[in-house]
Amino acid sequence: MVTIQDVAKEAGVSKATVSYVLSGSNAISEQTTKRVQKAMKKLGYSVNHTARALATAKTNTIAIVAPYRSGNFFSLSRGAYLYALSNAARKFGYDTLLLTGENDRQLIVDAVEGRKIAGAILLDIVNDDPRIATAKQLKLPVVLLGKADNTQGLPYVDTDFEYAAEMMIHRLAAFGHKEVVLIGWPQEQYDIQMNYAVRFLQKALECAQSVGIVLRVVYANDETLGASTEITEALCGYPQATAFIIHNDAAVLAAPQVMQGCGLAVPDDISIITVVPDQIATGMKIPYTSFFIDVNAIVDTAMDVLVRQIQQHNTGTETILVKPNFADLGSLSQKN
Amino acid sequence: MVTIQDVAKEAGVSKATVSYVLSGSNAISEQTTKRVQKAMKKLGYSVNHTARALATAKTNTIAIVAPYRSGNFFSLSRGAYLYALSNAARKFGYDTLLLTGENDRQLIVDAVEGRKIAGAILLDIVNDDPRIATAKQLKLPVVLLGKADNTQGLPYVDTDFEYAAEMMIHRLAAFGHKEVVLIGWPQEQYDIQMNYAVRFLQKALECAQSVGIVLRVVYANDETLGASTEITEALCGYPQATAFIIHNDAAVLAAPQVMQGCGLAVPDDISIITVVPDQIATGMKIPYTSFFIDVNAIVDTAMDVLVRQIQQHNTGTETILVKPNFADLGSLSQKN
DNA sequence: CTGAAAGCGCTTACAG
DNA sequence: CTGAAAGCGCTTACAG
Numbered sequence: 001m002v003t004i005q006d007v008a009k010e011a012g013v014s015k016a017t018v019s020y021v022l023s024g025s026n027a028i029s030e031q032t033t034k035r036v037q038k039a040m041k042k043l044g045y046s047v048n049h050t051a052r053a054l055a056t057a058k059t060n061t062i063a064i065v066a067p068y069r070s071g072n073f074f075s076l077s078r079g080a081y082l083y084a085l086s087n088a089a090r091k092f093g094y095d096t097l098l099l100t101g102e103n104d105r106q107l108i109v110d111a112v113e114g115r116k117i118a119g120a121i122l123l124d125i126v127n128d129d130p131r132i133a134t135a136k137q138l139k140l141p142v143v144l145l146g147k148a149d150n151t152q153g154l155p156y157v158d159t160d161f162e163y164a165a166e167m168m169i170h171r172l173a174a175f176g177h178k179e180v181v182l183i184g185w186p187q188e189q190y191d192i193q194m195n196y197a198v199r200f201l202q203k204a205l206e207c208a209q210s211v212g213i214v215l216r217v218v219y220a221n222d223e224t225l226g227a228s229t230e231i232t233e234a235l236c237g238y239p240q241a242t243a244f245i246i247h248n249d250a251a252v253l254a255a256p257q258v259m260q261g262c263g264l265a266v267p268d269d270i271s272i273i274t275v276v277p278d279q280i281a282t283g284m285k286i287p288y289t290s291f292f293i294d295v296n297a298i299v300d301t302a303m304d305v306l307v308r309q310i311q312q313h314n315t316g317t318e319t320i321l322v323k324p325n326f327a328d329l330g331s332l333s334q335k336n
Numbered sequence: 337m338v339t340i341q342d343v344a345k346e347a348g349v350s351k352a353t354v355s356y357v358l359s360g361s362n363a364i365s366e367q368t369t370k371r372v373q374k375a376m377k378k379l380g381y382s383v384n385h386t387a388r389a390l391a392t393a394k395t396n397t398i399a400i401v402a403p404y405r406s407g408n409f410f411s412l413s414r415g416a417y418l419y420a421l422s423n424a425a426r427k428f429g430y431d432t433l434l435l436t437g438e439n440d441r442q443l444i445v446d447a448v449e450g451r452k453i454a455g456a457i458l459l460d461i462v463n464d465d466p467r468i469a470t471a472k473q474l475k476l477p478v479v480l481l482g483k484a485d486n487t488q489g490l491p492y493v494d495t496d497f498e499y500a501a502e503m504m505i506h507r508l509a510a511f512g513h514k515e516v517v518l519i520g521w522p523q524e525q526y527d528i529q530m531n532y533a534v535r536f537l538q539k540a541l542e543c544a545q546s547v548g549i550v551l552r553v554v555y556a557n558d559e560t561l562g563a564s565t566e567i568t569e570a571l572c573g574y575p576q577a578t579a580f581i582i583h584n585d586a587a588v589l590a591a592p593q594v595m596q597g598c599g600l601a602v603p604d605d606i607s608i609i610t611v612v613p614d615q616i617a618t619g620m621k622i623p624y625t626s627f628f629i630d631v632n633a634i635v636d637t638a639m640d641v642l643v644r645q646i647q648q649h650n651t652g653t654e655t656i657l658v659k660p661n662f663a664d665l666g667s668l669s670q671k672n
Numbered sequence: 673c674t675g676a677a678a679g680c681g682c683t684t685a686c687a688g
Numbered sequence: 689c690t691g692a693a694a695g696c697g698c699t700t701a702c703a704g
């Protein structure tokens with residue numbers, strides 16, 4: 001492997017000079033610069049990031065921490081988030097280390113103490129997430145991709161689920177719907193206080209009450225595919241319901257077929273509105289009026305906040321909720 | 337940060353001695369060993385992996401290379417694979433770097449030249465995959481997670497789609513089915529020669545011909561959700577067809593509702609058999625007789641092959657096809 | 673069994 | 689504007 005020493009010799013300068021043209025941190029004459037660049041090109045030099053990291057005590061790697069939670073819950077959008085995170089990190093010049101496993105707190109500690117990472121993005125935030133304390137203790141720059149009841153001052157970026165819930169309920173109310181079914185996640189997700197699940201549900205309940213909508217909550221358990229059983233049961237159990245709110249990716253995917261199977265036309269017989277990641281919505285051609293979760297916007301924002309923290313340009317604790325994008329696909333009907 | 341020097345001083349030994357007890361590469365008296373360990377614990381020492389990597393010219397990081405391909409194709413199982421890969425790498429003591437983006441060849445080159453990675457797993461292999469040449473040129477230990485027509489001697493690990501296709505066709509033949517519909521991936525996936533798509537299809541066509549089954553191929557385009565339109569059209573277009581083979585995750589998810597919507601009972605009216613990742617099958621409770629792609633087995637095998645290559649224990653080029661697991665969920669009926 | 677010393681490939685005050 | 693030198697925190701022949 002060709003080193004900075006080889007380049008220096010080839011260009012007839014010192015290692016320091018080569019290093020300076022590499023970093024641009026020190027004024028070097030144009031002539032010398034060109035000579036060095038020519039030498040680098042000729043020898044095919046690339047910097048050894050390990051050596052650089054040791055010398056500078058800095059690493060350009062960010063961890064993505066995705067815990068393993070037991071149960072059958074399978075996130076269909078996980079790939080989209082990981083992919084977007086990796087791309088966003090690269091835009092800022094960072095590599096991404098994937099930290100997954102049951103003992104994620106230990107993984108974080110090891111990565112920090114082993115000087116492998118400069119910061120971390122935490123996925124799947126639950127209330128009282130144990131990783132919050134770990135990050136604080138390690139003084140690790142961190143951004144929660146998801147809100148928690150008590151983030152202990154750590155910055156977070158997430159979809160504004162409260163906004164989505166509020167807008168949905170008000171729109172349904174304006175359209176004259178009186179009884180609405182909310183298809184949610186498996187009960188288990190609420191039990192472990194998965195934050196996005198809880199927040200959306202609570203806000204929806206609260207708004208429904210304030211506008212006089214009867215909101216029926218159905219937890220899509222994992223015993224059937226895409227919550228089709230629950231949706232069907234809800235249709236029978238709540239015959240007065242005129243609309244469905246779906247906050248569950250698998251249920252959104254299955255809904256068109258379930259409705260068709262029940263002989264119901266959307267929106268003539270039943271109205272539907274969902275909140276779902278845009279990547280799934282686009283890739284799978286979701287045909288419903290929805291609030292599309294802007295995965296790239298969330299991820300880009302989170303990475304920006306993280307990088308500012310790492311580079312000490314942090315302007316206080318950032319807590320950002322990104323509004324999902326409303327798209328009217330005509331699946332809501334007027335009832336009054 | 338506490339260094340090996342601090343530990344040495346605390347224990348009253350040299351840095352070399354500390355290093356030896358750390359690695360166990362040199363016999364050290366039990367007494368000294370204990371003293372050193374006590375000092376490490378007392379000071380809270382952890383090795384600086386950057387320094388170690390520089391000294392040994394070794395890195396314990398493996399890249400996962402997932403290209404970005406244009407189009408709306410959205411892989412529902414991507415998250416499962418990434419997660420499994422990360423866990424598998426950790427079992428072998430490796431970290432995983434996520435390498436995604438449009439210019440993945442350059443990303444690989446940069447990662448290798450920057451001495452960031454010791455090897456790589458390549459995802460989404462297509463025939464004539466350009467990354468194959470890149471890896472060969474860099475002499476980078478690599479495992480293709482997917483087969484290509486010409487792997488140029490590089491090891492690969494993949495699901496045995498040929499086996500799945502053959503078994504399916506023979507089983508359908510044995511059950512007396514004469515005309516079968518194969519629901520595949522979007523045409524685009526075949527156009528870019530996505531290997532798993534092509535291999536399964538070709539083998540199925542070949543076997544069907546040999547056993548006298550008429551195989552109708554339907555490409556699930558991405559214009560409708562879960563291929564429901566295509567499935568429905570196929571039901572009308574091929575009224576003689578008595579069975580469906582589904583090789584398309586989204587279509588598998590949607591199929592129960594589509595069938596229900598068409599008023600068809602499985603398997604009384606129509607037989608269904610699928611090949612789908614087990615993580616999706618389990619998480620989403622797929623109700624069909626299937627060949628379940630064993631994501632963890634494939635990933636563990638791939639990682640094992642890669643690590644052996646990195647550690648020079650490679651026993652020649654490995655080309656491994658992992659048989660998917662057959663599960664009879666009773667969705668095939670006897671026709672003769 | 674243990675230590676002194678050189679080296680891995682960079683960066684960065686410091687001096688000129 | 690450029691270079692000599694020290695240093696980042698490890699590992700590893702080598703000598704004893």
